[in-house]
Amino acid sequence: MRLESSAFNGGQPIPERYTCDGEDVSPPLQISDVPKGCKSLAMFVDDPDAPVGTFDHWIVWNLHPKTNDLAEGVSLPHEGENGFGTVGWRGPCPPRGSPHRYFFRLYALDTMLPLREGSNREEVEEAMEGHILEKAELMGTYRRK
Template sequence: MAIETGFNRPLPAFSSLMLSRRQTLKFFALTGLMLTACEASGDRATLDTVDETLPDMNLTSTAFTANTAIPQKYTCDGQDLSPPLNWEAPPEGTQSLALIVDDPDAPIGTFVHWVVFDIPSDTRQIAEGRAPNGRFGKNDFGKQKYGGPCPPGGTHRYFFKLYALDTTLGLEAGVTKAKVLEAMEGHVLAQGELVGIYSRQR
């Protein structure tokens, strides 16, 4: 309802002004929360890429070399075995290792294939088809184990990422990759990355 003035010009009622102020305060509060969430997400995103300032643990595989095709036996079209992996000794002070395998080319966004954390720091390799000692997070197949490449179409890249940490994470088994990355923030001493590609034969 409007208030009439001597100049015959309506002014907004007081209650309308108060509502507007409340809405404005809510808008700024929501904006602040969104910015905070974006900043946190951005911090976690940096762990998804190689930090050139950190030592490289030279993650390799005897099954394929960097940026070449992953053999079918390590995919959903074969035996779906985890590939053999090897790496160099992590820096002094390393308390545990973490391994994440994902596909950033999936049509629904990055698809997670393997999450392992609290791997003993003296581990230097993972044998073919074997799981390392440690705790397993949940992949995007909904399982706590390795799930090989299984792209719906085209050629996809698969990032094998190893992290040396100055702590053990102590998370429960079955947590997501996002929870692992969040717990890793500020604890990464070194990294290793190996990228393989795969396209299904139809």
């Protein structure tokens, strides 16, 4: 399985447009090579370099397994509570200084997740347990000026 973005390459800076310093919309993402038997996709976007520990920017589940593209700024039906205390995408917004890494982790699951809108990361991870078929990862960086 592969996860890519037309806005940035893996290991490269995430454009300002997708951060708190810009439009704060989610970047476009492309998904390919989803394994057979996949019933849904789930994704976490987080910053492990945050001063408070890993900080969630986007939690998504029950994406259709035939999803190839997530358009820029897309709003999805099954989104969880991020580290800002809101539901949906909130882009990189690190303290000024060193760059932070942002991991987009996509999971192919053998089930749909019976979760309520706004579920938190722990609830999503618990529901995913034992159902992960495959994982793909994309990492971008961001440094505030």
